[in-house]
Amino acid sequence: MMKLTLKNNLFVMLIFSVVVLTAPIWLSPIGANYPDLLQKFAIFGIFAIGFNILFGLTGYLSFGHATFLGIGSYSAVWCFKLFSMNVLPGIVMGTVIAGIFAFLIGYVSLRRSGIYFSILTLAFAQMSYSLAYSVLTPITNGETGLQLSSEDPRYLDALFSVEVTEGLPSTNLFGQLMSGYPGFYFCATLLIIGFYISLKIFRSPFGLKLRAIKSNQTRMRYTGFNTRPYLLTAFIISGMYAGLAGSLMAVTDPLAGAERMQWTASGEVVLMTILGGSGTLLGPLFGVTIIKYFENIFSAMNTSTLNEFFSFLPEFLQSIMVSISQHFVGEGWHLTLGALFMLVVIFLPGGVMEGVTLINKHVRLKLGLRYDDPSVAQSEPSGIEAAPASLTDSQKEEKK
């Protein structure tokens, strides 16, 4: 019998899809319901979900994931330039080429683990960044960024004699333009598909093996298990997620710049995952929403917005509050984010997801409901809350 619990994939996906597709509605009270930010939420959601498959499951911290984001963007823009303004070839090409690069970089980097792996990926990322920034200027157009031009050949579009509009053509999905809200729904659909794949991986024997690698790789090797193919597969999958995210960035805004590959961009996805809760399905998405919200909304606040916000206070209190809080908005948004990050890491080492779990537990105990503590071995580890605490819990599942 199917029970409506979070262990049921269908039920999880239903809730998830509804939440994602109605984002424009429930995000409007906090002023985040404009297309560009919504698109960013969905795109970076895909990026972080993919990163979490590698980092959350295997514990391998890649510090160069933005490389694949950049490669995805460049591939997609080249696809728009050479073949068609239809987005489907673009995202397929972006994902596949990022996958190929992930194979090459992963094959070398995964020979080491721990900090050495992180440094290797960082080195590859910086190499790719420098290549894109100056050496490969004919392909990447350097710091100016790769852009569409009206002289691009677009062979496929020419073949199917797609109508040429005045000015630059726009990205489209069989005629539906990909800017604004349609662009968001397209990204959101892919986010839902990406989330589903990630859910399946988390709850599959493959995901279990990845978790086993995280918990004790040496022991796994002793039992005669070759871990590297699994690691490499996880690395490629997560690279392809990044490539997809990168190509979606090009879909919603056909321009690719080298700064997408910079180490700060790689660090951002690490922050997102840790802030939200690595190793959990939903954690990275919380992280993405928080960081992108800060980056776009907090950075744009100025004293006049603050004055408005505190206008309910008496005047002298208002000016005091404004003078204090103005250091935390506008250019100071990094400061707020840093403080928040510290608080989360100190008090909720498992990220925002740990907070959600704690609240959930508290509420259920208060209401006298049964609470399935995911850390205690139950019939089946749900995976949505936290990774199983030990290998033995998970092994039970595999034997079933």
Place this chain on the structure above:
Amino acid sequence: MSNKDKNDNNLANTRRSFMKKSATAGIIAASSAPTFFMKNAFAADGSFRNMPGMGKSIKLGFNVPQSGAYADEGADELRAYKLAVKHLNGEGDGGLMNTMKPLSLKGNGILGKKVEYVTGDTQTKSDAARASAKRMIEKDGALMITGGSSSGVAVAVQSLCQEMGIIFMSGLTHSNDTTGKDKRRYGFRHFFNAKMSGSALGPVLKEEMGTERQAYHLTADYTWGWTQEESIKETTEALGWKTTATVKTPVGAGDFSQYITPILNSGADTLILNHYGKDMINSLTQAVQFGLRDKQVNGKNFEIIVPLYSRLMAQGAGENLKGILGTTNWNWALTDAGSMAFVKSFGAEYGFPPSQAAHTCYVQTLLYANACEMAGTFYPPAVIKALEGFKFDGMGNGETEYRAEDHQCFKNVLVVRGNQNPTSQFDLLEIVKEVPRSQVEYDASIFGGELGPYKV
């Protein structure tokens, strides 16, 4: 088949059908999205994106670098924008509205609507700049976007604004591409460009350094650096100079010593620094520390040229800049009525004189506002037509024209030199020559590119 297997099969089926359903739902949701978010900024009934309607105020979007190599310029641009908004709303002393001719502004906002503004940080990155411009357009409802201190950003934001049907009044951008191969119908530039710098510098260089020189270029590796190198090379080679080498350096490199050492042994006797902002401060300081200026090569004194100068950079480079030649769009020491009025009201507000970046941004804001008044509407195609070919005076650069063919302003260009004996901490540039407009004019078609449609 056991019971359990059947159940699993069932589940798989429902999963599959569920995926199908959710995908269909996504597509339906996408295709039924409201049509006013479609590409066409103009609907059939003559309404346009962010149309102010009956509202009492309108919003302008100021997109400036608040971090990165050009942050100093960005801060000064923002000061100028705030001042311009004050003056447009009839507060303060009116600034250049007292000297601009012809003037349609009345000091009651634009078309009777109060001017408000939103700001964004470009971070001198194309991605970040487009994201903040999009936020200002989509969320805050900005009617016009202006600002930026890098041509890379200007080109990127300009093409975004063309797609969105929002007018972009570029700030500090000196690349030929902005109004050359990447020009757009919705983009306007008041600032001069590399080509004009080259034409203005040429005769002065000939006079001061002769016709037999070996030039070595260090160039910021992006659209501005490339076109400036090209234009200066064209000018100097026409004088008879030879180009020893052109080396590209990354923007924001910080340490340029690895690029400067090879110059010492290259046989070059002139270094041309196609750098701007903090990059130029760093590369020039390091070049001087390496003793380049004390050298004698080919029997001549080694010289350094900085084709694009600004007072903010001069402040950063200090002593090292003395005697070095370059060009600038505007300088606060000019004595025409417009310049004096602007320096006076900027100084009264902030306590120090404005930079050329501040000047161009202030003027751009006023020009946009004035064009709306002239057109009698905010409807972008009408405003664009009012700006195209607009001739004005009293804004600090003498008689100026917005050329209709490429949306580039044509006006006098200043050739300046780092002041040997500054009388104050701001008196850093000495004006060598005010090159008349006729000498820097060029044919609009030489760079190619297309403006694109009025209605998008």
